[in-house]
Amino acid sequence: MIGQFDFSQKGYVSGRGRSAVWRELPFDGKTIEPQFMMALETYLNWPKAVRSSKLAFMDVASATNARSFIGSFAKGFPGNHKTPVLTVANGDLGKTLLAAAVLNSFAFDYALRCRLGGLSLGWFILEESPFPSAIAKKNRTQLVISSCRLSLLHRLFAPDWLKLKALYPDLAAQEWKKWWAVTESDRLRLRTEIDAICADQYGLDPDDFDWMLHEDSTDPKGFHRVDKRLPFRERLTGLAAAAFRALKEGKWSAESAAKLSNDEFFEIIGIPELTAGPEPLIRKRTGCHVWKPEAFGKDDPRHGWTWDHCWQDAVALLGSDEAVQKYIEGDSKPANGGVDQPQPDDDGPKDLFGNRIPTDLFGSELRTKPRKKK
Secondary structure: OOEOOEOOOEEEEEOOHHHOEEEEOOHHHOOOOOOOOOOHHHHHHOOOOOOOOEEEEOOEOOOOOOOOOOEEEEOOOOOOOOOOEEOOHHHOHHHHHHHHHHHOOHHHHHHHHOOOOOOEOOHHHHOOOOOOOOOOHHHHHHHHHHHHHHHOOOHHHHHHHHHHHHHOHHHHHOOHHHHOOOEHHHHHHHHHHHHHHHHHHOOOOHHHHHHHHOOOOOOOOOOOOOOOOOOHHHOHHHHHHHHHHHHHOOOOOHHHHOOOOHHHHHHHOOOHHHOOOOOOHHHHOOOEOOOOHHHOOOOOOOOOOOHHHHHHHHHHHHOOHHHHHHHHHOOOOOOOOOOOOOOOOOOOOEOOOOOEOOEOOOOOEOOOOOOOOO
16 A cells, blocks of 8 residues: 555555555565555556556545545556556656655645545546646756655665666765665655745745645645644644745755755754754654664665665666666766756657647646637
């Protein structure tokens, strides 16, 4: 079972239907424990199967749940009709991670809840929901890296980490598993950043965002169910609102955030006691609070924390060094890093005269509003 930025939130234990029993899977020890299995031959030969980068999401959804859109990056995993998938144009890895960040944000979720009237979420609803048409490069980079740190928490994603390292050379500053956001403080900080940056890309101001996230238990479509056992200022909603206000006041930016520690970030947004002090508030949250991958022995299944280990895992998955190198390079080697690579001239839809038709992130044609007659 998937969750937000979590390809395997729960593992199946026993039972069927509503009586099924599931167990929570910690971020520092992710495994894959599905309820149903599919033959490998069926998956590989099914013509509609998506085996490249994709965004899986929960079909069962409601405007009155804690969150309406629940999705995560997935690759190489089959799913049934209750976990449909979205694919971006050309199956781009970076753009898929970007979509995961935006669609899991409060700003998108709020717009989605205004359109979601039933208990099932599909493309017929998502295609009419607003997605930022242009995201600033500095924000896009931060969203992609944050999304990959939150989502790619398994050795099966080793080839994708290597590809991202080639696109974003700054990832070489730390070893592979040092980037994994498995501690509660890392995950909360990154999700807070994502929500604040996405609110900015949607053109909101702090008062708008405060109103969207305000605590009101009488509002059936409100976000008051998120972290409801905690005081508002410690919830993801309260932290996102505070972070967005600090962002608009110039106290931090997508570029400066990459250089800030968790303690410094939460101090900037006005709640330093969340991670600092003798009894940080973060310990009220259930989750991993210590992550030292370099301390794992060779007998530990979590062993293998350097970029060399990442390469070895990628070779084991793809079959050879040449296959790994080909996957990293893709169709064309990146020139300036990031997901902003130019597409070939003959790629994408064209009009009657051979001119390129503008498309969105998912390859759908952008509709232009007809000019009003004077």
